[in-house]
Amino acid sequence: MTDRSPVGVLVHGTTPPDQLVSVCVGIEDAGFGELWLSEDYFFLGGPTSAAMALQATREIPVGIGILSAVVRHPAVTAMEVSTLSLAYPGRLITGIGHGVPFWTRQMGLYPKSPMRSLRAVIETTRALLAGETLTIDDGPFTFDQVSLVHPNPAGVDLYAGVIGPKSLELAGEIADGTVMSVIAAPKYLEYAKQHIAAGAAKAGRDPSTHRIPTFVIYSTDADGDVARAAAREGLAFYLQAVGPTPMTGVYGIHDRLGEILALGDLAAIAEALPEEWVEEFTVSGTPKECVGRIRRFLEAGATSVVLAPFPAERNAEILALTATDVLPHLEEHL
Template structure:
């Protein structure tokens, strides 16, 4: 297997919020590096979820993957991130994205230019978290002379969850990392790294590639096939790729972990496991234990 990178766990959006603290503690005990929370429209709020996970643990890095930029004023966003970063220094990664277009329209928040909004939000948020004064009369964001009273001593990484070539290039230019959604394997990673690299060409700052992948660990191939079929179909539709190109960590423990290793080998710095089904620990326990060895 490829040399081990960071290994994280996603708290699935379908799991109840009241179970988050317990799962965070359990995956920390099992040796995971990260716990990631998500924010999709009408599910749970990402900032409050991150606060719960951070307060329940002592070592885990907690990632937000992702907050839709159209739903947040960048000054309020920076205030929220700064509060968590000061209370839990060195343990937060804050992720931003365009948001699902239909969902943003559903709440009256669809921007004229999603790419401009994300870029301008990143610029303002980064300036504020670094203790600077933000002023911008942009295409989508307008801020006039705002400075945080309590900026963090160490600003947390700002990463983006994006998919298209222009957005990936923007991420390389302005963000500290990129999140790749579930279903994407080595070929998609190579393509994404090319776009990100073009964005990074002007500065060369470190850039973390975070790849989400579904997990289903079971010894019976028939059980694995039945459980993963709907997930594969969903990834096919979302990514627009053939079934054979959908990547996930599924099979017995050794096979699932090998599939994680393929992502590290392809260039992922961090792989985040998204267990399928209502009992995430039944899949996480054997895989995290094996990964530790």
């Protein structure tokens, strides 16, 4: 067991690159247990940001959540991961997923078979890191006597970033963990764990070792209504971006969600969201309320809760309040 806090922080992709180092140092110094950087196209580069974070911090694990399986050749992904993991042993977590279809289609990179591509990337990246030489000409990616000059046989944690049931089973089969989206609420986490366990059983893996860091829309304030209003806007943004998925399907709300999304305007969508959705899909409210909500996510199966603060411009203020009024009280009950 680790004595690290089960609460991490997702660094906003809108963070100016020249502020990234100070933000990451502040997160570690405040006592958070994990630091995650997204590669949302076209904001901050995942491996580049991770390199800056690893160099600037001392011990905190740094996760990339997530790299699209189709944006880089897996030999390049393996090279990047090997470089960082050898320079900072035991601290890098790499998430690989399908990628947001809207962004990958912008680059003409949407795969014919997302599942096949994801399996190929995770399996070949792992093989190259282990020191294997690959020659493959019948898959979505071609390798002709490819090997790394600097492999990492000690192993690197490779997580999947997926949502659907078949992808979750694949994650359980081939990945060390699954990065959960910011819409992954407790009921979905229980659903996801079942599919991950089924995939793990197929491969003879122990599902209890599978890590499930869960990103969550987060806002806290002495005035709980202020915090919930900010979280409502964040939830509306993400629901509009991803639409109906299994994360909302497990709650049986797709008909109502469709009606709300049909409003089109983000402000109108935010106003129409039921209060119970804000309470279920976000961690928001007073610090005391947030302690209870973080515990709900952990009890549902999250191995860590990774906070994505809203609004972004209050990031430093929200994290400072969390460090003093949330983390200590959460630890009392764990």
